[in-house]
Amino acid sequence: MRIQELKRRLHEAGAGPLHEHRVLRLWSHALPRNSGRRLPESFFPSSLLAALPAIEADLAALAHIRSVHPGADGSERLLVALADGQTVESVLLPRGGLCVSSQVGCAVGCQFCMTGQGGLLRQVGSAEIVAQVALARQRRPVRKVVFMGMGEPAHNLDNVIEAIELLGTAGDIGHKNLVFSTVGDPRAFERLQQGRVKPALALSLHTTRAELRRRLLPRAPNLTPEELVAEAERYARATGYPIQYQWTLLEGINDGEDEIEGIVRLLSGKYCVLNMIPFNSIDGTDFHRPSFERCKQIARTLLDRRILTKLRYSAGQDVDGGCGQLRARAAQTPEMRVPIRLAAERA
Ligand code: SF4
Secondary structure (H helix, E strand, O other), X not given: OOHHHHHHHHHHOOOOHHHHHHHHHHXXXXXXXXXXXXXHHHHOOHHHHHHHHHHHHHHHOOEEEEEEEEOOOOOEEEEEEEOOOOEEEEEEEOOOEEEOOOEEEOOOOOOOOHHHHOOEEEEOOHHHHHHHHHHHHOOOOOOEEEEOOOOOHHHHHHHHHHHHHHHOOOOOOOHHXXXXXXXXXXXXXXXXXXXXXXXXXXXXXXXXXXXXXXXXXXXXXXOOHHHHHHHHHHHHHHHOOOEEEEEEEOOOOOOOHHHHHHHHHHHOOOOEEEEEEEOOOOOOOOOOOOOHHHHHHHHHHHHHOOOOEEEOOOOOOOOOOOOOHHHHHHOOOOOXXXXXXXXXXXX
């Protein structure tokens, strides 16, 4: 379901802008209808009150949590089943973050990613994206949403932008705490700047060598690293948020001195932070993670060369941590629904 369609139904049921905002707020916060100071009966028109049970039932049916996988680092990986039986992954991160999926599968085909191995199955609708946030909020507060789960958000722009606009308004997520993560698509750079809610941008760089990038990310738009950084820098200056460059560290592939020199050449003086993420092994690939010492050495060298660098480990690595691994494993196991507690029970 698209959020547009939900808004149309609310409008047809007699909702004005304030009524619509309240319904969207309750849904995206996973709150019951009677929360807040004013009772629904005194706030909503009777035609809307009559229509709400069916609308709420449709929203509740969008997605449910199929399984929960706690990580040793405080994260929780959620396998979320959509109404048609497809599954996506969301990850509750420590300190109020949530990573959501924007597609079932992905067409970019990154060589080191499990999701990329199966191709694109379907788009995740804007309401299904918000449903992932609502499900996560039934478990913990969520103050930051990153679009770094399954899928390339730039390949599902209309749905992702609709979800971002709702989350940045009725969903009460600060705009710089909405992070659109992309391999770099000129359409996304352009559209995001025009939006009412402008998210922060994470850009998957992974190498400074154009030819290697074409091999690692075979179906990413054919922009050179220089062109990508130039586009991203324009976005950073326009929004006032630094770009978060993502770099999956692969032993013997992109962890050499030549790449360090390339990064210094490309990113010196840019408004950005570089997140280096040591590769998390997946079955069926020949890639390996560099040693911990090598990862630390790279980060230290870049910091000495005045590139703001953070060494990060992807959340919940001890529980099939790579994007797409839970889903792949679940395809081989029978369904088990996780009972969802009502918001009222948690209060
Ligand atoms: S890393 Fe991201 S863009 Fe690349 S295949 Fe995986 S989900 Fe798609």
